[in-house]
Amino acid sequence: MNVTMRPASPDDMLYITECIDRFKLDDEDLDFRQFIVAADGNEIAGFGRIRPHKEVYELGCVGVIESRRNQGISRIIVEHLINVFPSDDVYITTDLIRYFERLGFRHVESSPEELIEKLERVCRSKCREGAVVMVCRKQ
Numbered sequence: 655m656n657v658t659m660r661p662a663s664p665d666d667m668l669y670i671t672e673c674i675d676r677f678k679l680d681d682e683d684l685d686f687r688q689f690i691v692a693a694d695g696n697e698i699a700g701f702g703r704i705r706p707h708k709e710v711y712e713l714g715c716v717g718v719i720e721s722r723r724n725q726g727i728s729r730i731i732v733e734h735l736i737n738v739f740p741s742d743d744v745y746i747t748t749d750l751i752r753y754f755e756r757l758g759f760r761h762v763e764s765s766p767e768e769l770i771e772k773l774e775r776v777c778r779s780k781c782r783e784g785a786v787v788m789v790c791r792k793q
Contacts, residue, residue: 657699657727659734662689670701670717679715680705680747680776689715690734692727702731704739707768711739713746732757742792747773749785759788 662670667686674681683705692700700718704711713735718727732754736744747769748754751761765787773785 657692657694657730659690659730660693662686662691662701666691666698666701669698670715673701673717673719674715677717679717680772682772682776690731692718692731694722699725700727700731702735704735707766707772709768710743710745710766711741712769712772713739713744728753729757736790736792739792744790744792745769746788746790747776747785748788749783751784751786751788754788754790757790759790761786762789 664686666689667684670686670689670691671681671684673679674684688703688705689701690703691698692702698719699722701715702713702717703715705714713732716728716731716735718731744759745766746754746759769787773787
């Protein structure tokens, strides 16, 4: 596997948007400047996003193309985004709790209000029941 990380381009967004819809990910306020791409040559193997809110940033929209799953690409994407995250507290809203616990995230009872509102607005509408806010403190 020879995956490299690069910023997304405007040309990538049609494909990323199709995947976001198919994977039932957060489709609010999509902007190519918020995304990175895990590329294998010219092929997009996966992607992720750092989404700014009013008071916090959120790591989100982590998606790996079906044929490229179970190859560690998601971990590479998440670790890259954590490394470039603009704050020490890396928040994520997810229903994949056990997966993100393995990457150092923990469920938080007291979450930023913006992310609680997002859970109601986006996660529930995408039928992502059981979604929670998690945080990882950068080392």
